[in-house]
Every structure is written in structure tokens, then in C-alpha cells.
Amino acid sequence: MKTYEKFLEYYDEIVRGMNSSLEDEIDFLKYDVIENYLSETKNILELACGTGTVAKELIKSGFSYTGLDINQNMLAKAEKNLNSLNKGNTDGFKLILGDMTNFDLKKEFDLILCNYNSICHLLSWEDWQKFFKNSYNHLKKGGLLVFDINTIFEFENITRDFAQFYNFGENTVCLEMFKKGKVYEWLIKIFEKQDSGDYKLFEEVVREVSFPINAIKKELQKNNFEILEIIDYHYGQLTDQSERVYFICKKK
Known part of the structure; x- marks a missing residue:
């Protein structure tokens, strides 16, 4: 049974309906993350960038953007969305077909994002470990890794x-x-x-899949990340009943 073929036609509207509004998502990234923790942000890498909904808003805000996704159908739709924004000018963004557990872009970024609990599509703990290691290797010193998960709860x-x-x-x-x-x-x-x-x-x-928050914290620290915040996206304060959790981590 294939994934993201017919469903892709409905994907954006359904994902928006299941999560917070796109405007709230972008405001969180721009103000709670970038403005709060990064004095200067020149370039952003989004892993599992999907159809480019977040990318579009970041590019409109003036950020240099690179998106990576393992699904060619997703990238094709993202390219169409972003080309319509830039009227065919691709200078402000780059899209790459690749695996977020195994990539080498030969470039470091100020900020790496992985939104909409996309890390949960990695079905083994070993792949999560590779994700953290690859992200670390592609960040500038002091750069941020920001990702969210659906909790086991x-x-x-x-x-x-x-x-x-x-x-x-x-x-x-x-x-x-x-x-x-x-x-x-x-x-x-x-x-x-x-x-x-x-x-x-x-x-x-x-x-x-998902994993315990404490296990994720230990793995991040093992990979030399400083954990700045772990946030319940909906309510701020992390609890045992948190459903969607954001990790904001800095490369030491």
C-alpha cells in the first residue's frame, strides 16, 4: 500500500485541521524561537519539508531556505507552491530529495526545523539517533535544532x-x-x-512511533546539544498529559 499519492491531494488541508493554524505555527517559529534565541538567522534547513507550507511563510519573511524530504511527490508539490511565490525565481530556496537520517549537504545552518511531528515517521530508535547526529553535523556552533513530537500519551x-x-x-x-x-x-x-x-x-x-521524553533528552545531551526548552505546544507547561511537545536545542 503506497503513501502520499492520492492522499497528497488532500494533505495540506487535513494537516492544518489536525494541528494549530499555520499563522500560529509561523509566529511560534519566528518569535518564540528565532527572535528569542538567535541573534542572526541567515539560513534555515527544514527536514521533512513536505509540501512547503511552512517554507512559503519563512521565505516570505526573508530567510534563505533549504528543504529536504524523502518523498518525491511531496517535493514536486512544494516546488510548485514555492515557484508560484517567487514567480519562477529559485534564488530564495532549494529543495532536496533525501533521507533525514542520512544526508550530507556540505553546509551548516543557523536553524534546523522538523515540524508537524515528522520525526515520528522514523520507526526505529536508531533512526532517531541518526537524525540527531546528522542535524548536529549540519548546524553552526550555537545554531538551533527545533522539532516537535506527538507524545506516547x-x-x-x-x-x-x-x-x-x-x-x-x-x-x-x-x-x-x-x-x-x-x-x-x-x-x-x-x-x-x-x-x-x-x-x-x-x-x-x-x-x-514515539519515545519517552526522558530518553529523547538523554540522546540530545549525548549528542552535545544544550536543551533550551521543552514546551507543551498548546499549554506551555510540560506535563505527563502533554500531547504535542516542542524541543528547542542549541549546538554547543
């Missing part, structure tokens, strides 16, 4: 009784989540009306 809550439906005209997208071992699987069902009037079902699966 959040995933466990979702799998208890979860189904969401999104209507797009005559088409419907249904999201369900199931737990298989330590992996949480999103089952995506897309019901599309055909010219005949019948409906065709498309199915895709997206897999995610």
Missing part, C-alpha cells in the same frame, strides 16, 4: 477510539488509527466520486 489516546472524517465536496477522507506493537498506523480511506456516479475507495497507511 497522545498516540495512546488516539488509538482508543478515533475516527475523523473530512469532506471535500462530494469526496470524503476518513482517518483511523490502530496500534501494531510499538507502531501507530494511520489508515487513510479516501472515497472519491467517479464520473459514473459510483465511489472508488483508495487506501493508504502512514506509520509513526
